[in-house]
Amino acid sequence: MKTHLERAFALLPLVFLCSCGSVRIPETAEYFNSEKLSFHEGYKVLQLTDIHWSVNTDVAVQGAYLQAVVKAANPDFVMITGDCLLGASSSIAEAQIRVFEDFEKPFAVTWGNHDREGEYSPRWLSNLFKNARNSFYGEVIDDNVFGRSNYVISLKDPITDRPVWNLYSIDSNSYPDSQNGLYYNYDIIHDDQIAWFKQASSYSAKQNGNLAVPGLAYFHIPLWEWGYAYLKNQKGLIGEVLETSANATAPKELQSAYAEAGIKEGVRFWPGYRQTTFFDDGVKAGVKGFFCGHDHSNDWGSSYTSSAGSAFVGYGVKSGQELYFAHSEKRGFDIIGGSLSTLHADGTFDLTHYYVQTDSAYTSYTEEVKGL
Amino acid sequence: MKIKTRYLSLVLEVVLYILASFSVFSFIASFGNQLGSTISSLARMAPFYLSVIILVYCLFVVHLLLFPKDEAKFRLSLKVNGILLAVLAFFTGVLILIKVISKEYQNFLIPGPSPLFPLDYFLLDLLLSALGIYLAFKGFRYQSKPERQYFPYEHGLTRKVFASIFRGLYVFVSLYLTGAFLLEIGIANYGSSTWWCMMGLWLLLGIPAAYLFYHDFFWMGAKEISLEKKKMIALFVLGGALFLDAYFLLALLIKRNFIVEDATALFIVDFMKSWNAVPYVVSLMAVLPPFVAYLFFLKESKQKQKSLQKDPETTELHR
Numbered sequence: 182m183k184t185h186l187e188r189a190f191a192l193l194p195l196v197f198l199c200s201c202g203s204v205r206i207p208e209t210a211e212y213f214n215s216e217k218l219s220f221h222e223g224y225k226v227l228q229l230t231d232i233h234w235s236v237n238t239d240v241a242v243q244g245a246y247l248q249a250v251v252k253a254a255n256p257d258f259v260m261i262t263g264d265c266l267l268g269a270s271s272s273i274a275e276a277q278i279r280v281f282e283d284f285e286k287p288f289a290v291t292w293g294n295h296d297r298e299g300e301y302s303p304r305w306l307s308n309l310f311k312n313a314r315n316s317f318y319g320e321v322i323d324d325n326v327f328g329r330s331n332y333v334i335s336l337k338d339p340i341t342d343r344p345v346w347n348l349y350s351i352d353s354n355s356y357p358d359s360q361n362g363l364y365y366n367y368d369i370i371h372d373d374q375i376a377w378f379k380q381a382s383s384y385s386a387k388q389n390g391n392l393a394v395p396g397l398a399y400f401h402i403p404l405w406e407w408g409y410a411y412l413k414n415q416k417g418l419i420g421e422v423l424e425t426s427a428n429a430t431a432p433k434e435l436q437s438a439y440a441e442a443g444i445k446e447g448v449r450f451w452p453g454y455r456q457t458t459f460f461d462d463g464v465k466a467g468v469k470g471f472f473c474g475h476d477h478s479n480d481w482g483s484s485y486t487s488s489a490g491s492a493f494v495g496y497g498v499k500s501g502q503e504l505y506f507a508h509s510e511k512r513g514f515d516i517i518g519g520s521l522s523t524l525h526a527d528g529t530f531d532l533t534h535y536y537v538q539t540d541s542a543y544t545s546y547t548e549e550v551k552g553l
Numbered sequence: 554m555k556i557k558t559r560y561l562s563l564v565l566e567v568v569l570y571i572l573a574s575f576s577v578f579s580f581i582a583s584f585g586n587q588l589g590s591t592i593s594s595l596a597r598m599a600p601f602y603l604s605v606i607i608l609v610y611c612l613f614v615v616h617l618l619l620f621p622k623d624e625a626k627f628r629l630s631l632k633v634n635g636i637l638l639a640v641l642a643f644f645t646g647v648l649i650l651i652k653v654i655s656k657e658y659q660n661f662l663i664p665g666p667s668p669l670f671p672l673d674y675f676l677l678d679l680l681l682s683a684l685g686i687y688l689a690f691k692g693f694r695y696q697s698k699p700e701r702q703y704f705p706y707e708h709g710l711t712r713k714v715f716a717s718i719f720r721g722l723y724v725f726v727s728l729y730l731t732g733a734f735l736l737e738i739g740i741a742n743y744g745s746s747t748w749w750c751m752m753g754l755w756l757l758l759g760i761p762a763a764y765l766f767y768h769d770f771f772w773m774g775a776k777e778i779s780l781e782k783k784k785m786i787a788l789f790v791l792g793g794a795l796f797l798d799a800y801f802l803l804a805l806l807i808k809r810n811f812i813v814e815d816a817t818a819l820f821i822v823d824f825m826k827s828w829n830a831v832p833y834v835v836s837l838m839a840v841l842p843p844f845v846a847y848l849f850f851l852k853e854s855k856q857k858q859k860s861l862q863k864d865p866e867t868t869e870l871h872r
Contacts, residue, residue, distance in 0.1 A: 358809030
């Protein structure tokens, strides 16, 4: 008996080791929302971004502000593109999720580089968001795809049940390993995530009679294409680039292109450490708009054309005053609020930026681009 | 100090250290956020910052009282630090109360640095204030006790000043690392494929606290330790620290991204600023104390040898 027990105990560490880091390969369907969301003409998706609640946050004040932004835009769906939290405690994270629940709108989140920097585990945070009321946060836990917030929200035709629009949430991750040992660059959307995205978009196309489903891609860290689009058209279609510091770690290719173009402020975008194929693959798969956060002071957006095709690339509007934000002298208001995409059945969309100020009346300013 | 009182004080020191480690961890997260913010919430968070500073101050006071230099300083320390602690803690408690009454804090339980904020810090301030009053009372009603042990400083003023600054800083950083060490128990990604890498980092996080614990519980209270034995202990500890450092750095070479994957929660300021200071800080915090101690013991031993060579007759007498 004793020998059996001893053997059993000896096996325990082995069982523990085998269970460590176990991953599975889920079916593609698992990455799509199981609860149906019906599309209607003029479906409105509000992007909130870089909320940055920390242990210092006055939850009552900032929660009321977010409610005011949602009220101003009156969306059908709220998509939050990361950095919801930074240096937060679990009680702050719980308070934030209660605010999101109280929007009384379906909502989802794609993680930013700072969300994990709080007094909780990433798994705990994922479960908090997964189990929240009205949440469409669709992380497939322990899958084999890099990152966590990789999933698709499919808006379906209420009659035919075919997908009409897809909202892609893609984790742009946080930091790669520190290559020089002194500081971290920003991470990218990894190649296996792009492979997963292609698989998911073609799965959706199959449900749509092998026609690419128009989509919007939401992630946190901008792609290099933001920098190239600005190089081609600094005015853009909406917003401004108001980041004040030049990115010293910006890709050398971008820096020299900016120098050649005589942009003396330098590269005021903070993309990942290398260029990926995500823009090209996204455009091929029907993505019409790519939206990120990350660079709080930038709310700029433009159309960008690569060899694969054209699409809109743009920042959201930083949501709230936590951490840092910009004031536009030219436009005369603070660059805080939200960004609303109005989707049309013909595969185009309109974009409206809501700049909701923090005065007692929550004075709002809007800027709009149609027919994207 | 009676044996019982001494052990109670040591227990109090440990309890304060653990409380302070959690608080300092949140303090750094909060303060780091302030540094990058457009709009300051310093005034709103002031009672929290003051409470943490007072808690750390109280820890230093208890340490000073556990290891007094001489009777006069012990008595003065009881009075001055007691009054200061009582006044500061009471003032901070009142500040919290004002913020609650004025509705800047909506009530005694709001989301913040801890699950019971600000009630927990309010009660802590009251307790620390009471402790301050007790210490001051002891100072004014001081009774000399022959059994009280004193720890006079023997190494000159310059070294004393440097040691005070270095130890203060070391304790502050170690409080943060201990906070991270304890937090990791609750939030570790236990199923992670890099758990074996994290194990090395986790142990390194706990090392400074272990040094401080060893110093206060065993080193300071120990009877005469020969210089040779001191050197051996320092060398043994240094070997252990270097082994752990080597393990950690090797893990970092094999799984270069494991700190990002598993430990972002523990090093908020590092990632907030995209710095990669962790490997250097944890390695130095583990290696530096035994290394410095070994150098001092080596110097002492050489000086002793020199004096023995100069004066062989005295040596014979000493033997």
